[in-house]
Amino acid sequence: MSDAPDRDGLASPRLEEVSDGIFAYIQPDGTWWINNTGFLAGTRGVTSVDACSTERRTRAYLEAIRSVTPRPVRTLVNTHHHGDHTFGNYLDTRGSSSTWLPRRRRRG
Secondary structure (H helix, E strand, O other), X not given: OOOOOOOOOOOOOEEEEEEOOEEEEXXXXXXXXXXXXXXXXXXXXXXXXOOOOXXXXXHHHHHHHHOOOOOOEEEEEEOOOOHHHHOOXXXXXXXXXXXXXXXXXXXX
């Protein structure tokens, strides 16, 4: 299973600031059920774009957010409904008064 904590050979995710206050959380290649995500660190809180597929990965993502800012995740935007982008949603919003914004269906 690719999410096993003792798996050898799987690189660690990396955090890249792509613009002032905008971060990409890039997970390693090499296995399925891994997604990239990101966040915007604002003056009043964090807007997260997607969560991760597992509790362990989402907790690591939240730690990466905390390495940049102590502010809470206030808004969570999901790009689509697949589990690798949404299963960790409950951890992003835990203990805060955040808003969850699912992506609406496109017209046309």
